[in-house]
Amino acid sequence: MTRRVLIVGTGLIGGSIGLALRAAAFSGEIVGTGPTAKTLETAQNLGAIDRWHARDTADAAAADADVIVLAGPVLSILDWMQRLAPALAPHQLVTDVGSTKVQIAELAAKLGYNQPGKARFLPGHPMAGKESGGAALAEAALFQNAMWLFTPLDESAHPLEAEWREWVAKFGARTMDLDPARHDEICAWVSHLPQMLSTALAALLEETFSSDPARRDEIAAIGGRALRETTRLGASPYSMWRDIALSNTEPIAATLEALEQRLAHLRENLRAPGLKEEFRLANQFRSRRE
Numbered sequence: 001m002t003r004r005v006l007i008v009g010t011g012l013i014g015g016s017i018g019l020a021l022r023a024a025a026f027s028g029e030i031v032g033t034g035p036t037a038k039t040l041e042t043a044q045n046l047g048a049i050d051r052w053h054a055r056d057t058a059d060a061a062a063a064d065a066d067v068i069v070l071a072g073p074v075l076s077i078l079d080w081m082q083r084l085a086p087a088l089a090p091h092q093l094v095t096d097v098g099s100t101k102v103q104i105a106e107l108a109a110k111l112g113y114n115q116p117g118k119a120r121f122l123p124g125h126p127m128a129g130k131e132s133g134g135a136a137l138a139e140a141a142l143f144q145n146a147m148w149l150f151t152p153l154d155e156s157a158h159p160l161e162a163e164w165r166e167w168v169a170k171f172g173a174r175t176m177d178l179d180p181a182r183h184d185e186i187c188a189w190v191s192h193l194p195q196m197l198s199t200a201l202a203a204l205l206e207e208t209f210s211s212d213p214a215r216r217d218e219i220a221a222i223g224g225r226a227l228r229e230t231t232r233l234g235a236s237p238y239s240m241w242r243d244i245a246l247s248n249t250e251p252i253a254a255t256l257e258a259l260e261q262r263l264a265h266l267r268e269n270l271r272a273p274g275l276k277e278e279f280r281l282a283n284q285f286r287s288r289r290e
Helices: 012-023 037-046 055-063 074-087 102-110 159-170 180-209 213-222 225-235 238-247 249-268 274-289
Strands: 004-008 029-034 051-054 067-070 093-096 120-122 124-126 147-150 174-177
Touching (some): 074 102, 180 225
Parallel strands (some): 147 174
Antiparallel strands (some): 124 147
16 A cells, blocks of 8 residues: 655646645655755645655655656656666555656666566656646646556556556546557657647747747737647747657657658648648548547
8 A cells, every 4th residue: 555655856747646646535645856946845835745855865765655756857767767776675666757658668677677576667658738847837637537658567467556557547537558669659649749840830930030020919919729729839848858859759750751741742732632632631530539
């Protein structure tokens, strides 16, 4: 039974996990750690954590926890996995919220997680978030109706993993298990490509109109819902997407290349029947989701 949870990284996702645990009636202790005292204090003031450890004393906090949630960017998760592995015991579970899974799963296997005498590791990825990060934006309802993906290292059942899955369900999330490579491929299409598209469009508009105040004001005044929705993701922080791009480069590059070809096809068919077919396919995709 889980009595103490350590959340490594108490920003938007980590802080929301702490709040979701409390909202789901978790009665144990929630401890936080991370790179800055300011973020940890914010999380504590919100009630997401009960107390916190500075980064340099986090090893001791991890040794006392039943569940350790690695809630930072992907490269930070990889660093923490290596740092904590030697200090953990078989009765402990490590899980994460990283947006890519192949490198995480590979490192977990290399470090011996899930082997006899070692801690359990359950890679995870909640498909939830906001355009801006930070503990101040954390909320208990962030995972309501969201998909929480898992990429288990093996097929063996384990009570620690089963209990964490139960908590995720109590957060209001739906769950799905995927192979790590399949996870990264699908997320490149449904999450990473939309982000890159939004970023490219927002950057293009900024570069094209920022030096002309009159035209910039016209864009701001005339651009309506379509522009706001299409560029909304452009407000996302580079600090998070840098790690995603570095850890999922090939799948993202493949989707961008496919999109480039599709845009070229659209350009070539602006005055041809092919444009009608593109709209038919797009309408069909949307109708399947409604």
